[in-house]
Amino acid sequence: MPNAALEEAFAPFVGQDFGPPEIARDPVNEAMIRQWCDAMGDANPIHWDAEAAAKTHHGGIVAPPTMLQAWILPGVRLADPDRPPSDKQEELHALFNQHGYTGVVATDCEFEFERYLRVGDRVTAKATIESISEEKATALGIGYFVVTRTRFENQDGELVGSMVFRVLKFKPSQPPQQASSGDAAPAKPQRIPAPRGHDNGWWWEALDRGELMIQKCSQCGTLRHPPRPMCHACRSVDWEEQPSAGTGSVHSYVIMHHPPVPGYDFPVAVALVDLDEGTRIVANVVDCPFEDIHIGMKVECSIEELGGVKLPVFRATS
Amino acid sequence: MSITLKDQAAIVGIGQTEFSKNSGRSDLQLACEAVSAAIDDAGIEPSDVDGMTTFSMDLTDDIEVARAVGIGSLTFQSQIPHGGGAALGVLHQAAMAVATGAAKYVVCYRDLNGRSGQRYSEGVSGDLITSDSIHWSWYIPSGLMTPTSWVALVTQRYMHDTGTTSADLAQVAVSTRKHAVTNPNAIFYERPITLEDHQGSRMIVDPLRLYDCCLETDGACACIVTTPERARDLAQKPALIRGVAQGSGADQESMTSFYRDDITALPELGIVANQIYAQSGLTPDDIDAAILYDAFTSIVLFQLEAYGFCKRGEAKDFVKNGNIEVGGRLPVNTHGGQLSEAYIHGMNGVNEGVRLIRGTSVNQPEKSDHVLVTAGVGVPSSAMILGKMD
Numbered sequence A: 001m002p003n004a005a006l007e008e009a010f011a012p013f014v015g016q017d018f019g020p021p022e023i024a025r026d027p028v029n030e031a032m033i034r035q036w037c038d039a040m041g042d043a044n045p046i047h048w049d050a051e052a053a054a055k056t057h058h059g060g061i062v063a064p065p066t067m068l069q070a071w072i073l074p075g076v077r078l079a080d081p082d083r084p085p086s087d088k089q090e091e092l093h094a095l096f097n098q099h100g101y102t103g104v105v106a107t108d109c110e111f112e113f114e115r116y117l118r119v120g121d122r123v124t125a126k127a128t129i130e131s132i133s134e135e136k137a138t139a140l141g142i143g144y145f146v147v148t149r150t151r152f153e154n155q156d157g158e159l160v161g162s163m164v165f166r167v168l169k170f171k172p173s174q175p176p177q178q179a180s181s182g183d184a185a186p187a188k189p190q191r192i193p194a195p196r197g198h199d200n201g202w203w204w205e206a207l208d209r210g211e212l213m214i215q216k217c218s219q220c221g222t223l224r225h226p227p228r229p230m231c232h233a234c235r236s237v238d239w240e241e242q243p244s245a246g247t248g249s250v251h252s253y254v255i256m257h258h259p260p261v262p263g264y265d266f267p268v269a270v271a272l273v274d275l276d277e278g279t280r281i282v283a284n285v286v287d288c289p290f291e292d293i294h295i296g297m298k299v300e301c302s303i304e305e306l307g308g309v310k311l312p313v314f315r316a317t318s
Numbered sequence B: 001m002s003i004t005l006k007d008q009a010a011i012v013g014i015g016q017t018e019f020s021k022n023s024g025r026s027d028l029q030l031a032c033e034a035v036s037a038a039i040d041d042a043g044i045e046p047s048d049v050d051g052m053t054t055f056s057m058d059l060t061d062d063i064e065v066a067r068a069v070g071i072g073s074l075t076f077q078s079q080i081p082h083g084g085g086a087a088l089g090v091l092h093q094a095a096m097a098v099a100t101g102a103a104k105y106v107v108c109y110r111d112l113n114g115r116s117g118q119r120y121s122e123g124v125s126g127d128l129i130t131s132d133s134i135h136w137s138w139y140i141p142s143g144l145m146t147p148t149s150w151v152a153l154v155t156q157r158y159m160h161d162t163g164t165t166s167a168d169l170a171q172v173a174v175s176t177r178k179h180a181v182t183n184p185n186a187i188f189y190e191r192p193i194t195l196e197d198h199q200g201s202r203m204i205v206d207p208l209r210l211y212d213c214c215l216e217t218d219g220a221c222a223c224i225v226t227t228p229e230r231a232r233d234l235a236q237k238p239a240l241i242r243g244v245a246q247g248s249g250a251d252q253e254s255m256t257s258f259y260r261d262d263i264t265a266l267p268e269l270g271i272v273a274n275q276i277y278a279q280s281g282l283t284p285d286d287i288d289a290a291i292l293y294d295a296f297t298s299i300v301l302f303q304l305e306a307y308g309f310c311k312r313g314e315a316k317d318f319v320k321n322g323n324i325e326v327g328g329r330l331p332v333n334t335h336g337g338q339l340s341e342a343y344i345h346g347m348n349g350v351n352e353g354v355r356l357i358r359g360t361s362v363n364q365p366e367k368s369d370h371v372l373v374t375a376g377v378g379v380p381s382s383a384m385i386l387g388k389m390d
């Protein structure tokens, strides 16, 4: 049942600016850009290496576009819960709170970028309450989606970019749970283990016992990996397990950066290893700086738990 | 002259396993045993088999059977949908394949652990262990779980063996983007990039950067095929299929053929190339433009070599100086490719190939009598050569 009183009260907010434009406290500057790049791991030299940036079509250092909002963020004064609303957005949220819609969660944020910011530019931001949805039933509780749009301009009034931010103001369907010291820590994400079937389960079971195995044809002795039910050389379905010495060399390798996957702690190195027995295996290389990994590098295997899964891992042979 | 399937194909070998309520082994092993028995019954060798067809519902991939049984190269693969309705559909496929010379010996197979495994009486449910899920599980636990990662592993070795650099890959990205810039249908319409943009883009899977990777796109493409005789009476100038073929290499895996002596050799591409050049009577010198499957920049280099436009290791030089742009020796991906127009699994490239023959590409080269169109790299692949009708 929509809340008619609330809807009548919030209708006049739609289309209103938060208040006067927010003016950046500092002009675009190299120090803030560098801190941002350090924090975000942004290694693109157009943001911090004046010499390199000068050689690009930018002609000098430019700010990372995604940093746009950072220039106008007002700081921790927002964090005081007893402070009266200081702009239209806060008034709107206070109105929702009065009606019991005390929960707030940001659902999504979209940026559009028009031009790069250069050192010395000064950003002005004008935020508007763009729309408020009908009442929606969500997993968190019933609520309304509030969409705001912020236009960012430079000192010449040129559009730099815009941000559309959507929050859900909702009536919590359950009271928030109090964290207590007795609660178990939330489960840490784990790596994805292999499904175990007829043809591969034995190999993982050997690994669970701490042994790296290679499948060997009982009839002709041909080794094969990954395991499969028939010998490609003689078509025998009889086979046995042979322990591997776990020594070999890197045939090729990659460094996984993106997209991050829970449980894997990217970046990680993955190598295709030529085992000395003659088969190949894909596995992680650990305890080796990425820049030192190379094709032909001698490695040796140990069996360790990574992300909750027992796996073969390789280290450079000392 | 038109071919019918009357009296064009014969069944020469049959094989099967025992039938039970609990086979005690994998679907894959059942398939291997039945296929192996049929090969023996026919009195041929595994290496004679060059075509495979099964049900799309089968849990066992053809190439897993091929690897295990010792079947080598394939020039014909298919899967027929809709459960039991496929039973003679696979025979239809096999008959067409041998009648047209697409393959010499086609094995039709179907394996089921229909009582101890997935019971159809219970409907569709549960986590199935398929040969495909086992295949990927050799890579996923280590984190090697994206197409970029599988291609990067081969690319790293290729770069090591040939001296190709990331800057060479950038040339492919920049040339392809140039074509998208003038294509209003392209996602990257009017948005050029420079070599520096490529080199500054973030690593996705080292050695592949963001601009080495294709788009992710919503969309669909389709095309209509008929006989040349019917084509003459229709609305459009026809694009004649001068040659078309499939290929799977020995020891083939899907994206992870990491167990061959040379992981960068990609023999499946050579199998495809040889067939389409032989069918058409054309050579690489006759090809005026190419639509090369570009999920990643590096695989464009692999294909320039595999389809005979330059020697092994020389693709890095071939792509320089605008040579793969309109006006160069071989305009490649005149629509902007999957790197910059859209990623519709190669089918947007098929449509661009047709436009090149019609003369209606937004980046129409001066001459485009013969256009090569290729498919995915790292998997069993396919390609065709389009030409003009007299």
Ligand SMILES: [Zn+2]
Pocket: A217, A218, A219, A220, A221, A222, A231, A232, A233, A234, A235, A236
């Ligand atoms: Zn054997």
